[in-house]
Amino acid sequence: MPIPIILAVSNEQERLAVQQALSEIRENVEVTGAAETPEELFRFMPISVPTIFILSAQFAKNATVSLVERLTTHPLAQVIVLLPQEDFSLARQFIRAGAIDTLPLSQLPFELHASLSNAIRRAHRVGREQIPRSFQVGRVIVFYGPKGGVGTSLLVTNLAVALASYQPEPVVLVDLNLQFGSVATLLGLRPEATIASLAQRFQGELDFEFLQSFLLKHEESGLRVLAAPSRPELAELVTTFLVERVFQVLRNHFAFILVDTSTILQDTTLAALDISDQILIVTALDLLAIRNTQLVLEMFRKLYPSDRLKLVLNRSNVRFSGLTPEQVEEFLNIPILAQIPSDGQVAVSSVNEGIPFVLRSPNSLLSQSIFRLATIIAGEQFTPPVPVAEKVQEGALQRFVKFLLGEE
Numbered sequence: 268m269p270i271p272i273i274l275a276v277s278n279e280q281e282r283l284a285v286q287q288a289l290s291e292i293r294e295n296v297e298v299t300g301a302a303e304t305p306e307e308l309f310r311f312m313p314i315s316v317p318t319i320f321i322l323s324a325q326f327a328k329n330a331t332v333s334l335v336e337r338l339t340t341h342p343l344a345q346v347i348v349l350l351p352q353e354d355f356s357l358a359r360q361f362i363r364a365g366a367i368d369t370l371p372l373s374q375l376p377f378e379l380h381a382s383l384s385n386a387i388r389r390a391h392r393v394g395r396e397q398i399p400r401s402f403q404v405g406r407v408i409v410f411y412g413p414k415g416g417v418g419t420s421l422l423v424t425n426l427a428v429a430l431a432s433y434q435p436e437p438v439v440l441v442d443l444n445l446q447f448g449s450v451a452t453l454l455g456l457r458p459e460a461t462i463a464s465l466a467q468r469f470q471g472e473l474d475f476e477f478l479q480s481f482l483l484k485h486e487e488s489g490l491r492v493l494a495a496p497s498r499p500e501l502a503e504l505v506t507t508f509l510v511e512r513v514f515q516v517l518r519n520h521f522a523f524i525l526v527d528t529s530t531i532l533q534d535t536t537l538a539a540l541d542i543s544d545q546i547l548i549v550t551a552l553d554l555l556a557i558r559n560t561q562l563v564l565e566m567f568r569k570l571y572p573s574d575r576l577k578l579v580l581n582r583s584n585v586r587f588s589g590l591t592p593e594q595v596e597e598f599l600n601i602p603i604l605a606q607i608p609s610d611g612q613v614a615v616s617s618v619n620e621g622i623p624f625v626l627r628s629p630n631s632l633l634s635q636s637i638f639r640l641a642t643i644i645a646g647e648q649f650t651p652p653v654p655v656a657e658k659v660q661e662g663a664l665q666r667f668v669k670f671l672l673g674e675e
């Protein structure tokens with residue numbers, strides 16, 4: 268569902284400027300109301316869903332600052348103020364009154380996009396705190412890559428950030444790649460606390476308050492993270508008993524517990540797989556990856572019900588030896604839950620900057636494929652920041668190449 272926007276502008280020029288800027292961005296928002304007077308504006312209150320107000324600084328003349336103060340007493344209201352021109356002192360007054368951003372009219376075409384993304388994330392976060400929880404116990408979803416380097420960590424991290432940003436229930440990501448965990452780095456987080464420091468203090472009892480003090484917070488999304496040990500030799504501190512206790516506790520407090528793992532099937536990985544509700548096996552269109560996936564499937568099918576197992580095909584648009592996703596699905600006899608395209612530029616810059624691509628490049632095909640997966644997992648509750656196409660759209664170049672190869 269798009270996030271509603273209420274417009275409160277003071278003249279035609281502002282109205283046109285906002286409409287123009289909104290028509291050029293792809294944020295998942297919808298203007299659902301407009302107010303001409305402060306009284307009309309308050310008719311939109313009280314609101315029951317997170318709502319963004321775009322309000323002109325001149326809307327109520329000198330009373331606009333106090334209007335913002337009144338609006339923002341409502342926890343679900345996010346207010347962006349339009350200034351007639353750059354004015355730092357006025358901007359400060361509005362921010363102090365509770366606005367989340369101020370935009371000079373001239374900057375609207377360039378800045379509205381970033382300002383709205385921020386407002387949408389905040390709206391979800393407060394929505395999350397307001398809405399009574401709808402889950403009994405959280406779902407444990409383990410990502411496992413049968414071949415190293417197929418992209419397991421990148422995908423699970425971006426999925427976790429997407430779910431935490433654009434869905435109301437709380438999400439935690441556990442890095443069980445105990446020797447070479449990369450989740451904290453992918454999120455640009457400094458792992459001040461890790462599962463190894465938890466293990467050092469663990470004495471058989473674990474309650475949520477204690478566990479919570481070892482969770483890192485990814486501020487941009489609200490995602491909580493239990494990071495992997497900072498050095499490989501600390502991995503051995505983490506026992507299967509601790510891992511089981513961690514999941515039992517997290518399940519009572521998070522709707523989605525996502526888990527990254529290493530290719531090596533240690534007993535801690537098996538403990539997570541045993542407790543999981545879903546196992547997403549990440550693979551690629553590469554014969555070695557497919558071969559390992561086949562071996563792993565043989566083993567997992569003996570241990571777990573087959574509906575727990577699903578495939579995520581990374582770099583699905585890279586064709587190797589003529590292998591297609593359909594052939595892989597048939598050969599391995601397992602449904603492909605998601606196909607993730609290859610995009611070196613988006614992936615590598617996201618990794619190198621420590622900013623998940625779902626936040627950095629929400630319009631990329633890579634992000635869109637993660638938003639589709641998030642919708643499969645969380646259903647209607649997931650509201651992506653941009654409208655998501657049903658299928659991966661093929662670019663004109665890809666279609667042309669297919670044509671040349673006689674595939675079309």
Ligand SMILES: Nc1ncnc2c1ncn2[C@@H]1O[C@H](COP(=O)(O)OP(=O)(O)OP(=O)(O)O)[C@@H](O)[C@H]1O
Pocket residue numbers: 412414415416417418419420421422444449528529530581582607608609610611612614615618633
């Ligand atoms: N869809 C993609 N498009 C482009 N590059 C990708 C894609 N998926 C992953 N990569 C790149 O592949 C590299 C490895 O990714 P990642 O660390 O997530 O793999 P992994 O399976 O977790 O590896 P490991 O076995 O070391 O844990 C990263 O540098 C990432 O940028």
Ligand SMILES: [Mg+2]
Pocket residue numbers: 419420421444449527528
């Ligand atoms: Mg990894």
